[in-house]
């Protein structure tokens with residue numbers, strides 16, 4: 001295993017810049033998800049790392065081994081030691097699970113040792129040992145994806161690339177397969193890059209989330225930083241619901257329709273404040289004094305069981321969305337008091353939408 005470093009990588013198709021000057025470092029043994037809308041260049045980025053495409057500029061290195069760019073002749077895909085897991089496992093339908101997993105092993109390792117390696121890999125991806133003799137069409141979609149991961153990990157690749165590997169699975173299977181894949185990658189300290197357009201998947205699985213837009217990398221940071229301190233308002237809107245309010249910042253604080261809030265970074269003057277709905281605390285009691293909050297009237301409650309979305313109208317006409325526990329919640333028409341918890345990201349006018 002090794003780290004992965006892309007420096008100024010660019011790739012165009014005719015007049016489309018599919019990947020535009022991307023610089024990204026994936027530390028050894030860590031998991032990065034590349035998140036972005038359809039057509040933003042995610043798959044092209046993976047194909048460049050794998051060596052199926054060659055960038056017109058920039059360089060890619062596995063550890064300190066440059067595989068393309070910097071005047072180095074591009075190392076072909078088969079010698080890059082990359083494991084690739086596509087959208088739908090792409091297992092060989094005529095081979096059983098054991099033969100699929102052993103397929104990527106070097107010829108000399110396929111004989112007697114491959115039995116052990118197959119058993120080890122099945123255990124790693126949490127599949128029963130007797131699955132080894134099943135054919136792919138005797139497996140569920142989630143099981144096929146686990147076998148595809150086992151096949152990619154068997155030869156101990158430098159880096160594993162996963163291209164929307166859970167997109168064909170239904171919601172329940174998606175979560176459990178994703179968690180099993182995450183555990184297998186963690187146990188083997190595998191450097192991995194997974195591309196997805198699913199925000200929940202990107203945030204819940206990764207050590208680092210790299211957000212792409214129009215071929216460019218617009219932010220790479222931990223999941224909580226991307227969610228709570230997005231680099232710009234478009235990223236904020238892409239990774240979740242946001243309440244955006246005008247405010248006036250004075251150093252570490254800002255005032256807005258929800259009262260005074262504490263900023264992630266100091267700012268001054270007119271700003272747009274990005275507040276996540278979970279940060280808006282709805283007080284059903286009627287507190288007084290410092291913790292009174294701002295009074296409003298509940299307009300609408302959407303109940304989802306585990307939580308609910310509450311739309312509140314403030315006296316000045318501002319509409320604010322809150323997400324709160326579904327256990328005890330207000331009803332439409334109730335008077336409530338709102339307070340902002342946690343830190344708030346402020347954008348100066350040039351950054352705002």
Ligand SMILES: Nc1ncnc2c1ncn2[C@@H]1O[C@H](COP(=O)(O)OP(=O)(O)OP(=O)(O)O)[C@@H](O)[C@H]1O
Nearest residue numbers: 013016018036037038039040041042043044045197
């Ligand atoms: N082989 C190609 N020839 C021409 N244009 C291409 C080629 N591959 C990709 N593109 C273009 O490059 C851009 C990025 O495509 P890419 O497949 O990398 O996006 P993506 O983010 O993976 O999208 P999706 O989530 O829909 O798979 C798109 O505008 C696409 O049309």
